[in-house]
Amino acid sequence: MSFALTHFIGKLPEVIGILDSGVGGLSVMREIRAQLPEQPLTYIGDTAWCPYGNKDFSEIRDRTFILTDSLIEAGAEVIVVACNSATIVAIEALRSQYPIPFVGMEPGVKPAASLTKTGTIGVLATEASLAGEKFHRLVATHARDLRVITQPCPKFVELVERGILTGAEVEEAIDEYTSAILKADADVFILGCSHYPFLRPTLEASLPDHIQFIDTGSAIARRVKQQLLSSPTHNKVKVLTTGNPEQFSQLCEILIPEFQIKCQALKLP
Ligand code: DGL
Secondary structure, X not given: OHHHHHHOOOOOOOOEEEEEOOOOOHHHHHHHHHHOOOOOEEEEEOHHHOOOOOOOHHHHHHHHHHHHHHHHHOOOOEEEEOOHHHHHHHXXXXXXXXXXXXXXXXXXHHHHHHHOOOOEEEEEEOXXXXXXXXXXXXXXXXXXXXXXXXXEOHHHHHHHHOOOOOOHHHHHHHHHHHHHXXXXXXXXXXXXXXXXXXXXXXXXXXXXXXXXXXXXXXXXXXXXXXXXXXXOOOOOEEEEEOOOHHHHHHHHXXXXXXXXXXXXXXXXX
16 A cells, blocks of 8 residues: 555545446445545446356456556546455455555454444355455454354345335345344344445334444545545546446436436446
């Protein structure tokens, strides 16, 4: 990281690039906007390749590099990997290959470990994230003495990508993914995928009141803030998708209406 910052002496980072497999990273963009309202943001949702969670590591890594190149080309000088799966699989390779700062996100095992009273935590994340070496290291470092129950939730990603945040389909998926963890007496659930915070209101309404949720979006925004050295000259938000821009704009209207996003198409290999 110090190498990356040295690179910016005399040339201040301004545009924040944000990437995800689809609309999930918009939950992180919302937090960044709340803490850095003046900063220009460029977001890429790799909708044409969504989901990442069931892909093999080399494919996720390749996509992350392609999106990073595209964000740098668009002027990004700090990149937020607003995707747990891409962070777990690719962040070390990104940091070693590009001379700019990267802020990644990973399931909040550390804060969950300090909150639990029952000693059991549930980790909701993608299959790729849960299989990653980086995730296993996180658990070994912060939750060695706890019972950690993991659960991939592919339907959550699919529902959020369709803009469905409430209703029977969501409740059934919540029941399917959380009942065994609740039975095991977990009192903290980690939302370990950037899509899941959009389902948090329904999760909170569906699960018992004593359950606490960990979502790392605002911590990521704080880390991004620490990386920035500039006073921006404009505060435009640009959103690009490798999928259908009209559909993506409609999803933005559901997920982050306050932004009034008109998404643009991005052609990538
Ligand atoms: N939003 C991503 C994450 O945080 C990936 C979800 C997916 O595409 O499967 O892991």
